[in-house]
Amino acid sequence: MTASGGALLLLRHGQSVSNAADIFTGWSDPPLSALGATQARQAGATLDRLGRRPTSVHTSLLRRSIDTAAIVVAVLGFGRLPVHRSWRLNERHYGALTGRDKRAVAAEVDAATFRAWRRSYAIAPPAMSESAAAAMYADPRYAGLPPEALPRTESLADVRARLLPYWSDVLRPLLVAGETPLVVGHGNSLRAFVMHLEGLSPAAVERLDIPTGVPMLYHLDRGGQTGTGAAGRYLDPVSATEPVRIGPGLPALSTPGPSGAG
Ligand SMILES: O=C(O)[C@@H](CO)OP(=O)(O)O
Numbered sequence: 001m002t003a004s005g006g007a008l009l010l011l012r013h014g015q016s017v018s019n020a021a022d023i024f025t026g027w028s029d030p031p032l033s034a035l036g037a038t039q040a041r042q043a044g045a046t047l048d049r050l051g052r053r054p055t056s057v058h059t060s061l062l063r064r065s066i067d068t069a070a071i072v073v074a075v076l077g078f079g080r081l082p083v084h085r086s087w088r089l090n091e092r093h094y095g096a097l098t099g100r101d102k103r104a105v106a107a108e109v110d111a112a113t114f115r116a117w118r119r120s121y122a123i124a125p126p127a128m129s130e131s132a133a134a135a136m137y138a139d140p141r142y143a144g145l146p147p148e149a150l151p152r153t154e155s156l157a158d159v160r161a162r163l164l165p166y167w168s169d170v171l172r173p174l175l176v177a178g179e180t181p182l183v184v185g186h187g188n189s190l191r192a193f194v195m196h197l198e199g200l201s202p203a204a205v206e207r208l209d210i211p212t213g214v215p216m217l218y219h220l221d222r223g224g225q226t227g228t229g230a231a232g233r234y235l236d237p238v239s240a241t242e243p244v245r246i247g248p249g250l251p252a253l254s255t256p257g258p259s260g261a262g
Pocket of ligand 1: 019023024025026091094118187188
């Protein structure tokens, strides 16, 4: 595949304290863990070592994305890069599961339901209560957003629908102009994004897990299609093939392949 234009860098934020504690996170807003901050520094070092220099940074409204981006930019020494934040890049809303212990939820429902809530394309977890949503959306960062930007739960299909305008209106034009935007996203929002960029089927995206803190690279070919090139989707394939940790007491998830075993 012949590359043209710029490159798109995707990065899942470093591990958060909720990831470390096996808590469903979604639109809740935990900070990075100490390991997560280290992963962010390593991601910055990987970009630096490979000469991948972002020209702009794009985060969600959640601090684990914002803080990871700040660490990466600091490692690269690019303190004056333009930074854009959008609710469209937020993690998938985990509905009523938000803030709950994954092991406790796994003990309450059958394995197929648990897996469908976490990894299916079309099924959304049960909705968050109106009062919990009202408390979440009292935060000033969400003031002024339209009602459709304030979900009470989301399937991966919902995430894909709200993410695509950011790709087509903001990111893709930057690539066409030869720029290199860095998106610091989330485990499930990036699954939806990768699904679109690689044309994965709903069945394939159900098997896709994206590790924290491992940069990914996409480019546009001359036909305007996105591709990963011969090296695969991960800039650090060795780190990306380490098993995705989901905590003690829960079975291991699939191991992501270096070129998108998805
Ligand atoms: O809690 C979450 O929001 C996500 C990603 O961190 O977890 P899971 O991998 O279970 O979808």
